[in-house]
Amino acid sequence: MMNAWLSKFKSRLRKKEVKIAVVGLGYVGLPLAMELSKKGFVVFGIEIDRDRLTRIKRKETYITDVSSQELRNALSSGRLIPCGDFKILKEADVVIVCVPTPLKGKYHPDVSFIKEAVKSISRNLKQGSLVILESTTYPGTTDEVILPLLEAGGLKHGKDFHLCFSPERIDPGNVKYPISKIPKVIGGVTKKAGFLGKAFYDIIIDRVIMVSSPRVAEITKLLENTFRIVNIGLIDELAMMAHEMKIDIWEVIDAAATKPFGFMPFYPGPGVGGHCIPKDPLYLYWKAKHFGFRSRFIKLASDIISSMPEYVVERLEDILKVKNIKLKKARVLVVGVTYKKDIKDLRKSPSIDIIDALQKKNVNVSYFDPLIPYLILNHINLRSIELKKNNLEKFDCVVIATDHTSLDYAFILKNSKLIFDTRNVLKHKKNKKVIVL
Numbered sequence: 001m002m003n004a005w006l007s008k009f010k011s012r013l014r015k016k017e018v019k020i021a022v023v024g025l026g027y028v029g030l031p032l033a034m035e036l037s038k039k040g041f042v043v044f045g046i047e048i049d050r051d052r053l054t055r056i057k058r059k060e061t062y063i064t065d066v067s068s069q070e071l072r073n074a075l076s077s078g079r080l081i082p083c084g085d086f087k088i089l090k091e092a093d094v095v096i097v098c099v100p101t102p103l104k105g106k107y108h109p110d111v112s113f114i115k116e117a118v119k120s121i122s123r124n125l126k127q128g129s130l131v132i133l134e135s136t137t138y139p140g141t142t143d144e145v146i147l148p149l150l151e152a153g154g155l156k157h158g159k160d161f162h163l164c165f166s167p168e169r170i171d172p173g174n175v176k177y178p179i180s181k182i183p184k185v186i187g188g189v190t191k192k193a194g195f196l197g198k199a200f201y202d203i204i205i206d207r208v209i210m211v212s213s214p215r216v217a218e219i220t221k222l223l224e225n226t227f228r229i230v231n232i233g234l235i236d237e238l239a240m241m242a243h244e245m246k247i248d249i250w251e252v253i254d255a256a257a258t259k260p261f262g263f264m265p266f267y268p269g270p271g272v273g274g275h276c277i278p279k280d281p282l283y284l285y286w287k288a289k290h291f292g293f294r295s296r297f298i299k300l301a302s303d304i305i306s307s308m309p310e311y312v313v314e315r316l317e318d319i320l321k322v323k324n325i326k327l328k329k330a331r332v333l334v335v336g337v338t339y340k341k342d343i344k345d346l347r348k349s350p351s352i353d354i355i356d357a358l359q360k361k362n363v364n365v366s367y368f369d370p371l372i373p374y375l376i377l378n379h380i381n382l383r384s385i386e387l388k389k390n391n392l393e394k395f396d397c398v399v400i401a402t403d404h405t406s407l408d409y410a411f412i413l414k415n416s417k418l419i420f421d422t423r424n425v426l427k428h429k430k431n432k433k434v435i436v437l
């Protein structure tokens with residue numbers, strides 16, 4: 001028989017009586033808040049960035065996966081309540097934390113955003129509420145860092161509140177897998193917390209998998225992203241090797257991918273960006289060191305992927321040399337500056353590193369990106385060119401760094417003198433003026 005507390009919680013969920021707070025309205029938090037409000041729940045969206053908060057209140061989106069129309073609907077229904085004050089948590093039954101987890105320096109996790117958010121939550125937590133951390137972090141964060149901070153507010157876990165970790169696994173821009181279709185893993189500090197967390201996600205996610213502890217849930221996410229970084233690092237290295245051996249790595253991958261089992265294709269590129277793959281495995285690397293364990297795979301893969309923008313610049317120099325053009329004297333156009341296609345997100349974008357490296361070498365570099373009209377970042381201060389025939393003709397080489405779907409690649413090909421295609425987007429248009437990574 002189901003425990004009375006669980007059936008009561010499920011019944012309140014069914015009746016939409018449960019009020020939810022999402023802390024941090026970024027790429028993860030805002031789509032989640034929208035999904036919950038669409039399901040009929042009242043959602044308090046807590047955000048400390050004033051600019052983001054103002055934009056939400058103005059019904060203006062800043063996240064590709066959420067449209068301004070969806071925001072308008074949620075706000076006018078009264079089921080999305082954006083707010084900068086944690087006092088509203090006194091009314092929330094479930095609190096979901098989706099704040100950033102960046103790196104400090106090259107290899108150190110920075111959980112200061114989590115700590116700050118949790119301190120504010122602990123001062124305002126409602127009796128009996130459920131707190132769930134979704135930010136990606138190292139194993140141990142939930143029970144070593146968050147639990148003591150929440151209890152420091154005077155509440156006792158298991159009696160006054162319940163705590164879980166459930167990693168977010170969204171893939172921004174991937175319409176095939178909306179939130180509801182991505183299975184969710186959850187681990188509670190206690191079994192009761194886990195059951196409450198599972199009951200909660202069951203209302204919006206098709207499949208929820210409960211694991212034995214927050215640590216298992218935390219490391220599950222890091223395994224997924226370590227798997228990606230290692231395979232991307234491997235294929236990047238093989239691409240560099242194949243180039244030396246004068247073999248087309250893209251043809252090799254396509255051939256290998258015909259094997260119906262035991263192989264999964266990964267593709268080389270100019271580097272890996274975003275707020276996940278480049279840094280998440282390093283959280284694990286750092287934590288493992290506390291146990292005297294040094295992961296060679298994570299370090300190697302991380303070093304390889306972060307060297308790719310530099311490799312692109314070296315290859316560009318060689319490509320131009322063949323045409324008797326010195327890199328320093330060349331005019332270069334970088335096409336695509338976001339870290340990923342079709343997403344308006346510049347975080348850790350390899351294109352930025354490429355532009356930065358070219359500018360440091362005094363190369364005359366411009367960019368084109370339909371999603372980013374201006375690029376004012378680090379030392380870069382550029383405006384996207386217009387993709388016109390007479391503009392393209394001016395450049396000695398066009399570097400395709402991000403393969404946005406909407407671009408007219410046939411037009412780029414027709415009007416450019418030389419193209420360095422780091423994404424193999426022109427694979428069906430093989431042409432002498434196209435050089436692939």
Ligand SMILES: NC(=O)c1ccc[n+]([C@@H]2O[C@H](COP(=O)([O-])OP(=O)(O)OC[C@H]3O[C@@H](n4cnc5c(N)ncnc54)[C@H](O)[C@@H]3O)[C@@H](O)[C@H]2O)c1
Pocket residue numbers: 023024025026027028029046047048049052098099100101113116117120134135136137168169170171172275276
């Ligand atoms: N972006 C992705 O594709 C993705 C996918 C899966 C998991 N994640 C993980 O989810 C977490 C969030 O990532 P994101 O991409 O949404 O980050 P983001 O920077 O887009 O959003 C985080 C938001 O939290 C806000 N914030 C910071 N401190 C706060 C506080 N104390 N109170 C209220 N709001 C606060 C920030 O202002 C920001 O708007 C990270 O741990 C990330 O690794 C991200």
